[in-house]
Amino acid sequence: MYIFMTGGTGFLGGRLAKELIERGHRICMLARTPEKVNAQFTAEERKSIDVLPGDLTARALGADERFIDSHKGKVDLFLHMAALVKFDEELREELFETNLTGTREALRLAKLIDAPRFFHVSTAYTLGAKEIGGETLYDVSQSFLNPYEESKAHAEQAVWQSRDELDVSIFRPAIIVGDSKTGEADSKFTMYGYMRALELFKRKLERRGHSVESIRLIGSASGTSNLVPVDYVADVLLAAIEHAKAGTIYNVTNDSPPRNEMMLDYMKESLSFPHLTITETPTDTLSSVEQSFNDMVKVFNPYLNRNITFHDENTKQLLKDAGFSKLRLDQQSLRRIVNAYYQTKH
Template sequence: MNILITGATGFLGTNLVKRLVNEEHNVYLLVRSKKKLEALYENLPQERHGQIHVVEGDLLEKRLGIEADKVEQLKGEIDAIYHTAAYLSFDEAERELVFDINLRGTERVLELAKEIEARKLIHVSTAYTLGESTVGHETLHSTDHDFVNAYEESKCYAEHLVMSYQNELEVLIVRPAIIIGDSLTGEADTTFGLYGILRTVQLLKKRSDRKQDGQVYRLLIERDTVSNLVPVNFVIDLLALSLYNGEAGTIYHATNPNPPTNGQIFEAIQEGLDFSQVEIVSYQDEDQLSEEEKKLNQPLEVFKQYLNRSITFDRKNTETLLKETNTKDLHMNAEMLLRIVQGFIKS
């Protein structure tokens, strides 16, 4: 197939490109700058480079900033579009930019899809469009409830927009939870989610090694809360399956059926970083922290709503897709978690 991808230079997009070119597809990558593709080319065999076609453009611009003659070239050539590009920011000061990229940018992609007569559009959203609820269903969530941040809200509105195009395009939505490294290699090219915690613990270890005072550092993380971590290769599997077998108008949760508790995750972090002078404590004990510890916890404040709330995700559509294609579901264990942590250390 000929497949157009937005967000191809991101962590998820890069892995998706690798998968698709290895399956003999031709990929058309919407990028603002060709320089961002250097790392992608370096990680692909030379013989695959000919399958990559660059389309310069920008989600913030009308018609995605693609030149008119290029749009004409794409007309009738593109079989499917993966819209993976998004602006992941929890900063309320960037609310307008978040909506411009995640909502209005999605509208520009949908309009381009119509203009170039693409048959299928797979929209990559997030499992956290459910706002402050604790149960997520594989249906559109209401836009009329409280959201944790503007990012979640913008993605929820974008989902409604995508589904409103069902009479004009074959659209479906894949909702990943918290994406982490490859389950087999541990490799990851991201600094978000789990990796924010890993960076914090790594810095504490360096401080401890320097001070040599045996101090134990406390981080505010609820031990028994589960965090829905999903390896990037599992998400890519679902994205690839949705290209061939995904049902139009359907939402698929790329989530972990048995997510680990924060306690289990932290045990892997302690073992992987070989650092026992750090422990996690409940937010109920926040007043017991020293001023130094409170400062150390500030970088984790942005993840507070995610570290303190266990969410159950319905996966009936996903499980059906996996069963129909004889694809194994995700089974995360302590060994896999440790491999993920060790992958962070290597990188």
């Protein structure tokens, strides 16, 4: 199969690209800097990779007429994975440009080259402020917790509106973390971005000579973190190559997400930062040090105050059809994933 990919040099994309090549597929990969492809893939793997030098926000991703003519009718699947994953309100314009405009241009190119199928990798958090996530399209007029979620919800709408021209499927991973078996990770965002903020604050306290017995983090101790290891998400997408249904949405989520309190305990142990506690204490009772700490991690707050139930019946059926196992994430795997934070720095 000949597969066009965006995001092929990213955390999940790189992992998936290697799996696809190993299974005998050929890839055409969008790359703003083709040198990154050379650095990330072996010489043997690169024999199965064609590169389109381009940009996610350029018209048709930067493909010229020559590329379009030479690839028309030859691409079996268009796999759109590239996205900007940041939560800051001041990045709203950049998030919409990358995540929404980029998706529209990916759809444009898919149609120009007559690709029959289009997979869009979104996020489980397009559900906005809801506490129950279904495998259905969400209304973009609802409230969202940050511009990242909102931009991805609009991108899903753009994909859905193309379902009469393409066989579209949407995949919504929750919080992607390291490999459940090895702990391998190279992500600098999501949970590892949060751990980096914790470590930076710890160093700040040490430099200033602060002696503290406890620092309260505002959040829900009984809330859960819906973590999905990168190998599981890759398995879902591999299963989808042969078994995904057109016009279908797949929540790639965790039926038994760990409690925030337990995950914080693992992080405290890994970072040697025992002073942290998670509490629903009103912010006006915080000390100045605690307030400073909570300000540092405020973009992550929406993911520390909830206990969302995701329905993933479509994904379970997909895995069953392909003969893949369901997600199993035990405490040993969770500890391994948390400890992978230090691997991301070397």
